[in-house]
Amino acid sequence: AQSVAQPEDQVNVAEGNPLTVKCTYSVSGNPYLFWYVQYPNRGLQFLLKYITGDNLVKGSYGFEAEFNKSQTSFHLKKPSALVSDSALYFCAVSYTLNDYKLSFGAGTTVTVRA
Amino acid sequence: EPEVTQTPSHQVTQMGQEVILRCVPISNHLYFYWYRQILGQKVEFLVSFYNNEISEKSEIFDDQFSVERPDGSNFTLKIRSTKLEDSAMYFCASITASEAFFGQGTRLTVV
Numbered sequence: 001a002q003s004v005a006q007p008e009d010q011v012n013v014a015e016g017n018p019l020t021v022k023c024t025y026s027v028s029g030n031p032y033l034f035w036y037v038q039y040p041n042r043g044l045q046f047l048l049k050y051i052t053g054d055n056l057v058k059g060s061y062g063f064e065a066e067f068n069k070s071q072t073s074f075h076l077k078k079p080s081a082l083v084s085d086s087a088l089y090f091c092a093v094s095y096t097l098n099d100y101k102l103s104f105g106a107g108t109t110v111t112v113r114a
Numbered sequence: 115e116p117e118v119t120q121t122p123s124h125q126v127t128q129m130g131q132e133v134i135l136r137c138v139p140i141s142n143h144l145y146f147y148w149y150r151q152i153l154g155q156k157v158e159f160l161v162s163f164y165n166n167e168i169s170e171k172s173e174i175f176d177d178q179f180s181v182e183r184p185d186g187s188n189f190t191l192k193i194r195s196t197k198l199e200d201s202a203m204y205f206c207a208s209i210t211a212s213e214a215f216f217g218q219g220t221r222l223t224v225v
Contacts, residue, residue: 036216043118044157044205044216090157100147100207100214101170104157 023091137206
């Protein structure tokens with residue numbers, strides 16, 4: 001079955017430092033990979049996705065992610081974190097294009113301290 | 115930015131009661147999904163809906179669950195006889211070919 005893993009429950013960084021949120025996926029066909037963010041009392045907000053092409057994907061709010069086929073990873077990155085980036089981040093995968101039957105990771109809580 | 119609206123934000127119900135969770139998807143979208151997230155667990159796919167019928171459902175989506183779009187705008191999830199284990203956050207998603215827009219969720223608490 002398709003799945004993703006987010007190995008870290010929590011990530012803590014200081015404002016201005018680089019932020020990385022890790023995600024690995026299970027190999028089963030061609031994965032379509034997504035990152036979503038959830039702020040308190042808000043829905044899941046789309047950040048970015050990888051479908052095909054350039055392995056480095058740029059998304060909303062200065063985030064980017066790199067698709068690494070050899071390591072089956074799709075880590076989310078931001079060069080300089082902001083306090084407002086503190087939220088719950090979800091990685092998700094689908095193995096059918098335009099099918100949003102997504103399989104989500106458990107989520108990673110990011111805390112950016114001032 | 116387009117928004118998906120879900121009501122209520124929080125619903126408390128007694129075990130065995132029926133609940134209806136409501137979603138107003140983005141107009142002119144044709145694909146709709148329901149997901150749920152039990153506290154501390156992953157977000158799980160429940161059901162997808164297209165052209166006024168279910169296109170796919172998960173093992174979780176048993177006979178106690180139903181979905182419909184009664185008036186062409188609202189998209190509802192009904193749980194006929196709630197169980198304690200139905201307590202979760204339920205998310206509606208409104209889909210285009212390029213993106214899924216999620217609502218803010220309804221927290222269902224079954225007591």
